Amino acid sequence: MFPWVYGFSWTIGNIVFLGIFFSIVTIIGTTVLISLLRAYRAMQEHHAEAIRWESEFQDLPISVRRCRHVFTGEFKQRTCDNGFDCRSCATHAQLTQHKTTNSDDIEVPIHVYGFTMPMDRLYHRGHTWVMSEATGTYKVGLDDFAAHLIGTPDGIELPKLGTHVQVNGSAWCFKKGNSAVRFLSPLDGEVVATSDGSEGWYLKIQPQTKKIDTRHLLRGREVAGWLLREFERLQAKLVDPKIGVTLADGGTPVIDFIQSYPDRNWDTILGDVFLEA
Amino acid sequence: MESNQNKPRYGMVIDLDRCNGCGNCTLACAVENNIPPAQPEENERTGITWMRVYKVDNDKPYPENRAVYLPLTCHQCDHHTPCESVCPQKAVEYDTETGIVAQIPVRCLGCRYCMTACPYHARYFNWWDPEWLKGMETTLNPDVSTRMRGVVEKCNFCHGRLQAARAKAAVEGRRAIADSEYIPACAESCPTKAIYFGNLADANSEVSQLAKDKYSFRLLEQLGTEPKVYFRSEQPWVHQKMDTKLSAAAKENAHG
Amino acid sequence: MDKQYIARGVSRMSIKKFGLWMLPWSIMLILGAYAVYLCLIKGLNQTNMDNRFAFGLWIYLDLTVIALGAGAFFTGFLLYILKKKELKAVINSAVVIGFICYSGAVGVLMVDVGQPLRAWFTFWHPNVHSMLTEVTFCITCYLLVLAIEYVPVILKNRKIKQFSSMLVFEHELHKLIIVFAAVGTFLSFFHQGSLGGLYGVLIGRPFAFRPALGIWPTTFFLFIISAAAAGPCFILLTTALASKLSHKHLVTKEVYQMLGKISGSILIFYVLLKTIDTLIWINSTSPSLGFSAASFYKFSGFGTWIMFTEIVLCGLIPALILLNKKMRMHFAWLITAASLACVGIVINRFVMTIQTLALPTLPFDQFLSYVPSWQEVATFLAVLAYGMLVYSLSFRYLTLFPQERELESL
Numbered sequence: 001m002f003p004w005v006y007g008f009s010w011t012i013g014n015i016v017f018l019g020i021f022f023s024i025v026t027i028i029g030t031t032v033l034i035s036l037l038r039a040y041r042a043m044q045e046h047h048a049e050a051i052r053w054e055s056e057f058q059d060l061p062i063s064v065r066r067c068r069h070v071f072t073g074e075f076k077q078r079t080c081d082n083g084f085d086c087r088s089c090a091t092h093a094q095l096t097q098h099k100t101t102n103s104d105d106i107e108v109p110i111h112v113y114g115f116t117m118p119m120d121r122l123y124h125r126g127h128t129w130v131m132s133e134a135t136g137t138y139k140v141g142l143d144d145f146a147a148h149l150i151g152t153p154d155g156i157e158l159p160k161l162g163t164h165v166q167v168n169g170s171a172w173c174f175k176k177g178n179s180a181v182r183f184l185s186p187l188d189g190e191v192v193a194t195s196d197g198s199e200g201w202y203l204k205i206q207p208q209t210k211k212i213d214t215r216h217l218l219r220g221r222e223v224a225g226w227l228l229r230e231f232e233r234l235q236a237k238l239v240d241p242k243i244g245v246t247l248a249d250g251g252t253p254v255i256d257f258i259q260s261y262p263d264r265n266w267d268t269i270l271g272d273v274f275l276e277a
Numbered sequence: 278m279e280s281n282q283n284k285p286r287y288g289m290v291i292d293l294d295r296c297n298g299c300g301n302c303t304l305a306c307a308v309e310n311n312i313p314p315a316q317p318e319e320n321e322r323t324g325i326t327w328m329r330v331y332k333v334d335n336d337k338p339y340p341e342n343r344a345v346y347l348p349l350t351c352h353q354c355d356h357h358t359p360c361e362s363v364c365p366q367k368a369v370e371y372d373t374e375t376g377i378v379a380q381i382p383v384r385c386l387g388c389r390y391c392m393t394a395c396p397y398h399a400r401y402f403n404w405w406d407p408e409w410l411k412g413m414e415t416t417l418n419p420d421v422s423t424r425m426r427g428v429v430e431k432c433n434f435c436h437g438r439l440q441a442a443r444a445k446a447a448v449e450g451r452r453a454i455a456d457s458e459y460i461p462a463c464a465e466s467c468p469t470k471a472i473y474f475g476n477l478a479d480a481n482s483e484v485s486q487l488a489k490d491k492y493s494f495r496l497l498e499q500l501g502t503e504p505k506v507y508f509r510s511e512q513p514w515v516h517q518k519m520d521t522k523l524s525a526a527a528k529e530n531a532h533g
Numbered sequence: 534m535d536k537q538y539i540a541r542g543v544s545r546m547s548i549k550k551f552g553l554w555m556l557p558w559s560i561m562l563i564l565g566a567y568a569v570y571l572c573l574i575k576g577l578n579q580t581n582m583d584n585r586f587a588f589g590l591w592i593y594l595d596l597t598v599i600a601l602g603a604g605a606f607f608t609g610f611l612l613y614i615l616k617k618k619e620l621k622a623v624i625n626s627a628v629v630i631g632f633i634c635y636s637g638a639v640g641v642l643m644v645d646v647g648q649p650l651r652a653w654f655t656f657w658h659p660n661v662h663s664m665l666t667e668v669t670f671c672i673t674c675y676l677l678v679l680a681i682e683y684v685p686v687i688l689k690n691r692k693i694k695q696f697s698s699m700l701v702f703e704h705e706l707h708k709l710i711i712v713f714a715a716v717g718t719f720l721s722f723f724h725q726g727s728l729g730g731l732y733g734v735l736i737g738r739p740f741a742f743r744p745a746l747g748i749w750p751t752t753f754f755l756f757i758i759s760a761a762a763a764g765p766c767f768i769l770l771t772t773a774l775a776s777k778l779s780h781k782h783l784v785t786k787e788v789y790q791m792l793g794k795i796s797g798s799i800l801i802f803y804v805l806l807k808t809i810d811t812l813i814w815i816n817s818t819s820p821s822l823g824f825s826a827a828s829f830y831k832f833s834g835f836g837t838w839i840m841f842t843e844i845v846l847c848g849l850i851p852a853l854i855l856l857n858k859k860m861r862m863h864f865a866w867l868i869t870a871a872s873l874a875c876v877g878i879v880i881n882r883f884v885m886t887i888q889t890l891a892l893p894t895l896p897f898d899q900f901l902s903y904v905p906s907w908q909e910v911a912t913f914l915a916v917l918a919y920g921m922l923v924y925s926l927s928f929r930y931l932t933l934f935p936q937e938r939e940l941e942s943l
Binding site for chain 2: 577584658665737
């Protein structure tokens with residue numbers, strides 16, 4: 001195998017064969033090593049959350065990855081291929097560049113199927129919202145749809161003060177029965193305060209920059225379209241398969257869907273709603 | 278391989294008309310080469326017999342039935358030795374000095390690829406752990422190493438005897454050994470002198486002359502392995518059965 | 534009970550039922566392990582192989598599973614190098630099947646050789662003229678590649694991927710998957726070929742010997758092409774079987790169609806080459822070695838029907854079915870054709886290993902028979918059991934079929 005081994009000779013056959021073998025082994029080894037080094041570097045540079053989101057997003061069902069411009073009727077059918085990060089999406093930039101006036105912005109809260117979505121805040125596709133405060137910090141909370149869905153959690157896991165959160169990274173977690181749910185952060189920044197939700201918010205974030213980029217967050221009329229589809233998808237999963245979807249004749253949705261429908265596949269449903277694959 | 282006065286090419290001519298099937302050659306070989314005693318479950322397909330005598334007949338009923346006994350050993354193939362080229366770890370070596378195909382038991386993996394490659398069924402596998410009963414170890418030949426379980430072995434023209442002859446010649450200050458000083462156990466023990474052994478590269482040797490005889494043939498000539506063991510018979514049916522050049526020529530003459 | 538380890542959006546049987554499913558395979562594996570123990574401790578006399586049948590059931594099994602496991606490299610080649618995106622639906626399953634086939638083959642090989650501890654000698658003293666050296670080197674490297682390709686599938690298990698370091702490593706490894714796919718294709722080309730070359734170079738076995746194209750006998754190329762044809766068929770069959778046993782749709786119809794069509798095109802090409810090769814062998818190669826081709830088929834049970842079954846019934850017919858769109862769309866025909874194609878490969882490997890050794894070489898030889906001993910059969914079944922266990926665990930806890938989640942919700 002090696003020149004110093006008894007019986008080795010420098011024949012063409014030996015040179016070619018062993019040459020190719022050592023090249024293959026080197027290629028395999030180097031590639032694995034490069035992967036390990038890159039992984040190490042990514043961990044050191046705190047890219048883990050971004051990589052996690054990129055990986056999770058690929059595994060979400062197509063119906064969950066619908067582009068926001070379908071909600072406003074601009075597209076009939078379109079799947080997001082950018083991890084819901086409209087900040088870096090060329091199509092989104094193209095579609096919004098002509099909107100110099102915020103004709104979509106409205107002041108009155110939106111009501112869809114009995115869920116109330118106030119317009120003083122911006123919404124993340126993962127059903128968290130972000131609201132700016134006078135002090136320059138931002139409040140982050142759970143929207144009405146999510147609150148009705150989960151009701152009171154059995155346990156809350158909040159991040160420690162000083163933790164850095166990233167857009168589409170993990171922010172905080174709930175425990176409910178057998179399920180665990182994690183909520184995505186709508187912005188980048190440092191956690192400066194946490195709450196158990198009794199005041200209506202869960203985190204107060206201090207961003208790195210004075211003004212945050214909010215292009216990836218939903219606002220205005222598109223929230224209605226979004227919520228409509230979210231609720232319809234939920235209904236389809238909750239309904240008795242033998243009967244099918246029935247027409248509601250008014251009323252408000254109950255709080256804590258999970259308790260009301262204990263035998264449904266909440267693992268999958270919550271995963272779809274809160275964007276966890 | 279180039280025939281060179283300095284490089285002998287050891288071979289055999291076996292006269293099938295003389296062999297009476299006594300099996301002395303098989304026995305002598307087993308004693309000389311430390312073949313392990315057979316296990317109770319061993320049969321004719323799992324036993325080790327570097328030299329083995331086959332009975333070959335003409336498939337005719339009495340009184341036309343004829344038979345010869347054919348001692349079969351490794352033919353030390355001279356050209357593209359099938360077993361050598363296939364061994365994955367070079368445990369088979371064609372010795373360019375003597376033309377003998379050597380086996381290296383300590384390197385053998387026991388994959389048995391060489392056994393599938395050999396058309397002469399000259400190779401044998403150690404399906405069991407070689408075991409000598411208490412006291413039998415005194416009968417072992419110190420010039421031949423024993424083999425272990427799970428390796429292939431075969432005839433090597435009693436290479437140990439060649440080494441002994443060379444050592445003796447060296448002591449006496451000679452380089453070359455005389456023909457009579459090196460003879461394998463099978464040839465030595467044959468009572469009818471059916472096995473001739475010698476240097477095929479030497480045109481004057483007895484084997485060389487016999488090999489060129491018109492009644493001599495080799496098995497599976499058309500495969501092109503250039504075996505160095507010839508067989509000889511003056512009985513036409515033997516040539517027919519073995520599909521030799523002589524029988525082919527006879528057929529052509531008949532159709533002629 | 535183990536829901537936290539099972540992916541979201543898919544359902545799996547209860548852990549009790551799963552345990553019941555795994556039980557018979559575990560017993561089979563344990564029995565096989567005992568047979569292996571006997572062979573390793575007492576020696577290969579525990580098998581029914583002998584000096585005439587030096588290769589038996591195990592070598593035949595090795596060649597067959599490696600040919601069927603070719604689906605792993607070929608699917609990888611089609612997906613990552615030819616960019617046939619539909620095959621993303623089966624690549625994970627293909628990798629697991631490939632890993633099972635190759636690791637099983639190597640395991641059996643370690644029992645088959647007389648001195649397993651000397652296995653590294655082939656690396657230390659390689660004989661570059663021997664096909665077996667080539668096989669050893671390539672298969673060792675390729676098993677390594679398959680293990681590396683299996684790792685990302687495992688790292689994406691629901692529980693494991695919660696560890697950020699695991700997920701990040703998987704991500705980085707997957708970015709370079711094309712390197713592994715390319716290396717895997719290169720290695721597979723050579724080892725599938727040299728497995729064929731093993732028999733094609735045997736000048737002492739005129740039944741198997743074939744003339745050389747370059748430095749390799751024609752069987753080298755025929756084995757590669759037949760493996761490439763059988764691979765997608767085997768993936769098709771295993772997917773269909775997994776689908777049937779789990780009562781789920783695992784892939785869309787398009788995926789089955791693509792696998793069938795690719796397999797059919799390669800299969801018809803193979804049948805053409807095999808026919809030409811066989812005709813040359815009958816008319817030229819075999820007679821030049823002193824054996825008429827017909828003489829090989831005069832033994833009872835091993836007549837020319839084997840040749841026709843292999844090439845026509847299990848080669849030409851499935852190729853034509855798979856290439857005919859209407860028949861291919863019909864699921865029953867698709868499965869039949871894929872099965873026939875795989876059977877054809879199984880027969881081909883049998884002919885090259887077992888039939889070759891049964892045939893006489895010397896004029897006074899007999900036609901031999903060989904029946905494997907229970908230890909050999911138990912070891913073979915142990916490989917099957919091992920495969921079922923590994924695949925079942927992978928199917929339950931890993932995402933072998935990315936399309937399953939979408940199809941489940943429909």
